Amino acid sequence: MFEILSLKRGLVLAGLVLAGCASAPAPTDPESFDRQATLSLTRELSRDFLFGRAPDTEGSRKAQDLIITRMRALGLQPVGDDYRHPFLYGDFVDRETGQDATPNLPGTNLIARLPGRRKDGLTLVITAHYDHLGVRNGEIFNGADDNASGVAGMLAIADYFAANPPRHDMLFVAFDAEEAGFGGARAFMADPPIPASRMTANLNLDMISRGENGGLWASGANHTPAFAPMLAEIAVEAPIALHMGHDGSDPDEEDWTSMSDQVVFYLKKIPHLYLGVEDHPDYHQPSDDFAKIQPDVFIASVETAIMIAAAMDQDLDEIADFRTENCNLSDC
Numbered sequence: 289m290f291e292i293l294s295l296k297r298g299l300v301l302a303g304l305v306l307a308g309c310a311s312a313p314a315p316t317d318p319e320s321f322d323r324q325a326t327l328s329l330t331r332e333l334s335r336d337f338l339f340g341r342a343p344d345t346e347g348s349r350k351a352q353d354l355i356i357t358r359m360r361a362l363g364l365q366p367v368g369d370d371y372r373h374p375f376l377y378g379d380f381v382d383r384e385t386g387q388d389a390t391p392n393l394p395g396t397n398l399i400a401r402l403p404g405r406r407k408d409g410l411t412l413v414i415t416a417h418y419d420h421l422g423v424r425n426g427e428i429f430n431g432a433d434d435n436a437s438g439v440a441g442m443l444a445i446a447d448y449f450a451a452n453p454p455r456h457d458m459l460f461v462a463f464d465a466e467e468a469g470f471g472g473a474r475a476f477m478a479d480p481p482i483p484a485s486r487m488t489a490n491l492n493l494d495m496i497s498r499g500e501n502g503g504l505w506a507s508g509a510n511h512t513p514a515f516a517p518m519l520a521e522i523a524v525e526a527p528i529a530l531h532m533g534h535d536g537s538d539p540d541e542e543d544w545t546s547m548s549d550q551v552v553f554y555l556k557k558i559p560h561l562y563l564g565v566e567d568h569p570d571y572h573q574p575s576d577d578f579a580k581i582q583p584d585v586f587i588a589s590v591e592t593a594i595m596i597a598a599a600m601d602q603d604l605d606e607i608a609d610f611r612t613e614n615c616n617l618s619d620c
């Protein structure tokens with residue numbers, strides 16, 4: 289992996305075009321982010337003293353502090369007064385009585401903004417959930433791959449774009465309560481910090497640090513076909529095997545469209561890509577620890593995620609046109 293990585297230094301992403309896009313591609317060096325900070329944040333988020341980062345716990349608040357410290361260090365701006373956006377989640381129907389119920393479980397999303405060079409209102413929303421399963425039967429579920437890795441990867445993307453300002457506005461959102469049925473993502477979309485009409489596309493990272501089952505999957509091109517040529521170009525240069533699928537295109541593969549927070553964007557007809565690895569033996573087990581992640585695979589995933597984010601930013605105008613057309617066909 290190191291040899292492949294070193295060959296790629298100074299890479300220029302050429303020809304990352306959606307159909308009809310004539311804009312010149314921007315030079316991209318996806319290695320320009322702080323690897324040590326990325327690994328160290330992943331390790332810190334998956335330490336026992338965070339007790340599995342269940343929503344509304346002391347461990348969750350420690351995780352929030354770690355993430356916000358990094359957001360601030362990267363110069364990302366809060367949206368509103370604070371990076372923290374509290375919400376309530378839960379059932380609308382009481383499971384025991386069948387009566388109407390009010391969601392009453394507290395959670396906290398963390399939202400940061402990086403302004404783009406153009407002031408055209410288009411926004412790329414980059415997301416990763418930071419909650420995990422907490423403590424069950426006395427065992428701590430540290431969730432290193434799921435999803436400390438995605439949060440650290442998301443902030444590595446922010447690190448890259450803080451030094452290489454994007455064309456378009458970016459939102460970086462660490463969702464809470466994903467493991468409880470996308471509670472944070474649903475609350476985010478129900479009370480969005482910017483109008484949903486300005487959320488042009490979503491890139492969601494959930495489990496990106498393990499390679500036992502071969503490479504990184506990008507799910508979503510089946511819903512937004514224009515992503516397919518873009519991903520095919522990136523796959524040629526990416527430092528990890530990048531596969532397309534798990535998005536309903538192949539009935540023999542599990543469809544991941546509704547299996548992580550990207551589903552709330554999908555339901556709003558906002559084009560999305562979800563990056564993740566196949567399930568592994570430690571998936572949703574107390575053994576999903578930092579010691580099990582594969583740093584070379586993880587860093588290669590992060591570099592690939594940066595390449596994809598750069599290509600999405602580059603082509604966000606065309607993605608916006610696609611969404612507009614898609615919305616004309618049905619209610620958004």
Ligand SMILES: [Zn+2]
Nearest residue numbers: 434435494495
């Ligand atoms: Zn997850």
